[in-house]
Amino acid sequence: MSNRVVVTGIGLVSPVGIGILPFWRSLLSGRSGISEIASFEASDFKVRLGCEVKDFTTEANHSSGRSSQFAMAAARQALEDSGIDLDGLNPQRAGVILGGSANESPEEGCAELVFNVARRFNLAGPVCTIWAACAAGNMAVCQAFDAVREGRADWMLAGGVDSFSKRAFIGFSRLRLISPDLCRPFDLNRRGLILGEGSGMLLLESLESARRRGARVRAEIRGYGLSCDGHHFVAPHPEGRGAALAMNRALASAAINPDEIDYISAHGTGTPSNDKTETRAIKQVFGPRASKIPVSSIKALTGHCLGAAGALGAIACILGLESAAVPPTWNYQTPDPDCDLDCVPNEPREKRIRTALNNAYAFGGNNSCIVLSKFD
Amino acid sequence: MNRVVITGAGVVSSIGAEGFWENLIAGTDGIRPISRFDAAGSQCRVAAEVSDFDARAYISSKGLSFLSRSTSFIVAAAKLALLNARLDLSDFEASEVGIFLGTAFGSNASMYSFDQECLRDGDRFVDPMAFPNTVTNSPAGHLSILLSTTGINITLSTGLASGLDAVEYAARMLRRGELRVALAGGYDELSGDTHDRLSRAGMLSTDGDSAPLDRDRNGFFLGEGAAVIALERLDDAVNRNAPIMAELAGFGTAFCLDQSQAASVESKAMTEAIRSARLDTSDISYISSSARGSIDGDKTESLAIEYVFKSRAAALPVAAIKSMTGECGGAAGAMQLIAAALSTRFNVVPPTTGFRAADSDSRLRGISDRKQFIDCRAALVNSFNGLNANSSFVVRRLR
Structure with missing residues (x-):
């Protein structure tokens, strides 16, 4: 079934x-x-x-x-x-x-x-x-x-x-x-x-x-990918190996092409290591197109809500799909060459999003990625 | 449908690691006066503690100092399971190996000790490496690091059903082709605070003389340990000439919202497990019961067994290994599953130590304080909370 x-x-x-x-x-x-x-x-x-x-x-x-x-x-x-x-x-x-x-x-x-x-x-x-x-x-x-x-x-x-x-x-x-x-997610001067x-x-x-039951459908979940770094308990794998594996598995499970992703809700904790390795992972998965995809982190505002973070990120994706708007990365001032993505600085962006990824990573090396699409 | 088989198992328990099965069959229990914490103020002063366990046999001492007791149990059990399955993980892609662990009390013991350290050393001076142990997925995370696995890594909790539910999650991922090898099972460690809390709640035996399913039972004993099972798809196991212990033939789970319905919900979990194994109640040779000496809980499970097996219930061999291992929380279901798989292999059922006679209204006659030699083709393993989550597995001998 x-x-x-x-x-x-x-x-x-x-x-x-x-x-x-x-x-x-x-x-x-x-x-x-x-x-x-x-x-x-x-x-x-x-x-x-x-x-x-x-x-x-x-x-x-x-x-x-x-x-x-x-x-x-x-x-x-x-x-x-x-x-x-x-x-x-x-x-x-x-x-x-x-x-x-x-x-x-x-x-x-x-x-x-x-x-x-x-x-x-x-x-x-x-x-x-x-x-x-x-x-x-x-x-x-x-x-x-x-x-x-x-x-x-x-x-x-x-x-x-x-x-x-x-x-x-x-x-x-x-x-x-x-x-x-x-x-300050993705900012050169991020400090944690x-x-x-x-x-x-x-x-x-x-x-x-x-x-x-004639329910209103807010979004469709197309698939997901899970992986583990198997590297270090509190530090991410330096090349973002596990994070990339989770995204690739999510795309495969949803049976969609990476070109179809038009927004990524990043884990983006604002720690020096997370944002750098997450950027690397996104570039591994999306290649030259990585810098064209809006990637933002809501944690600049919400903080890191730990167990709730992944679900809040998924909800931000759904609201973004529904209202054709990308929630920005606030507190962004100075670009970091190690985080050279379009992180939607400080201003919401009007954009029709059809399909989004939601990333969440964890202590212990757990990586997760969900694919959500507009439903029609 | 891909069939999933057990190719190896590892246990750390109060009745030993390597010696687990021999002790079970010999009826050696691990219940002793508590030494890990001061239980003098508690009504119950015994538990099934893991002693004579040297984590350095499994983890290099360099990595050991920061790992919790739960983590050292789970790493040891996992390494024993790999050895037992003759699995060398370097033969597999790291991403094809997954870890699935269940726990009932999680990081509670580490949280207590972290809080104590904060009080003693001051919040700003506590050892930073003590914190990660308070995060509940820390044993599973450390295991993936020590084994360099990058596949799915799950820590879950459904109370006392956690161990079986973790194994079922793993089996589902194997069937779906997400993995080639899964290490699945559960763990829990004793903590003085949990012990005292359960003792105050009147759940533990106060006189040290209480046996599961026995008519004079008056509560249970806490235990600790870890149990890990190596799982693979049947065809993979056959292709690499793996030792196959048993097949995971069927699973059933049922959630109870109302205590008064517990027996019928438990019987639903058993019925579903048997049905999904495409077996009939008459194919079940033995039941590994989750009974532990609780006055009401054991009664409920006996009744549920009578509902499901009807007239066959009387003659059916039933054993409760918690009589020897104590209540090991997240490790309990996985320990039972391993013991049941071994029963299908060696055709012997462990005793329920301390058992003298069943409740006067019980129709179960197959409970014994002696080991029983039977033709054990398929065993039903129960892991019940009563209220809330209840799960059952059928393990079957592979011909």
Whole structure:
């Protein structure tokens, strides 16, 4: 069985807005989520900037942790956006895959959060947590894509979540990956990432199911590619070997020609090594055409939302396909000869996008790439 | 459909690495007074700890100092599986080798110790290399680095079903032709905090005398370890003259939303596994049960087995190896799968140590504290949470 897989719902909680419209407006207008860290006492740290979610209203009767609240809210939005009637649902035919980097608390089991989401929305199809650090949101979408494509579910919620944690902040600080001021993807003077948090969720559905219930189709997922660097735990392969393999596999799985890609949502963390090696990987895959493809990173504004990052990137792609606009790379000032791509500096660009790639890479060497297309 | 077979297995457990199978069959359990942390304040002071394990036998000491206990378990188990399968990964493209691991408690132990280090050394002085261990995919990531693999690398969690679900993910990718070799299984390590939490919740046995499926069971014992299976497609395995342990013949999974429905959901997972193996309940020679000594959980699984096997349930050999290995979380399902595959090869079923008699209303008569010699053509392996995820595999002897 090989169903076509479409996206019929999206939902998100991000440092630059909760819900589709605030998020998209921020990405186009350059509103950043960066501020002094408020979720824990950070006065010990010389640099104490982060992209935290603000003005988030906790769901009533919901006392669990911040990650759980973000994931529940994003899932609810995605379900509402899809117009699915949960009451008429056959629970066996729907499931949820959630990605993340680590439990919010070492007091809970690794699947507790996804189990709670499943029970909250009455989903008894495929239910699983994927742990893949910063690639987790994308990899959760890949696993859900398989479930729908192979007919194990009619629809799936899939995405990622992470909440701002002191542990992660200390860790990234000690690894010298955090920028002292701004996140400047692809800029010569980029100095690191800014940590973020949030959740992005997509509702993936078989085209047949979407048609049956007359759903609005936001995009089609054409395929994906996964790989692993097998090189170093926190540093990317210097030639971008694994990243290129993931993109090539994604193109092959979608059975499309590299010439058809007209936008790449980059992993683009703003660390010196990521952006350089990601550029190399894109050039390996697209050859001379690489510099003609708009490649941007939303992390200049959202920060690096870890487990949520891949899903938020995929959502930015979908909104770009729908509104014929490329979200720019903000904070870009000085070109870097090692990142000689068209990174859409500081201004949204009107452009009809038919097919986009969404990259997400991770600690541990995981690489993921999803191919999304406009559906008509 | 590409058939997928097990060509090798490696285990690190409280009852040994190389000696795992011999100890299982001999009924040697690994449950001992806890030495890794102070359990004096806990109601339960025993666990199935991995001792006599020297990670330096598997990892050069240069790379060892920063790796978590979970990572050293998984690397050792993976290397043993490769040896056992007579696989030399340099014969394959790095991108054709994938890693699929399940875990129930993930990096919890590393998170605890990182938090402790931050308190002790101060946030700004903590060792930067301690942080990556707190990221849940760290064992899988380190394994790919040590083995130089660039294929799909997955860490997943579905609670106690994690190990079997990781193996199923791997099998699917092999069938689809994404890989030629998959290393799949699971791991978990003991942590004092998890132990105390489960003990306080009344889930662990307090008197040290509790056996799975036994009518006087009063809780379980935690264990730790790792189990990794080398998987290949049948034709590839035959072409390279690989030792074939068993075939992964069928898989079933079912998610339970309501505790009161758990037995029927578990029976659905078993039925689906048998159906997808194109077998009938009468073809199943043995059940490797996920029972661990829980008062309700074990009962639910017994009932589910009775639903599925009806009148055949009484005579069916059933064994719970958690009586010897303890509850190993993400490693548990993969350990059971390996043990069941070996049962199909050697025609002997491990004992359920400490078992005396089943619940008075149970119809299962095939549980024994002695090993059982049977003609084991196909075994059903259960990995159940009850509420939430429940998975079953059928492994079959290849003729």
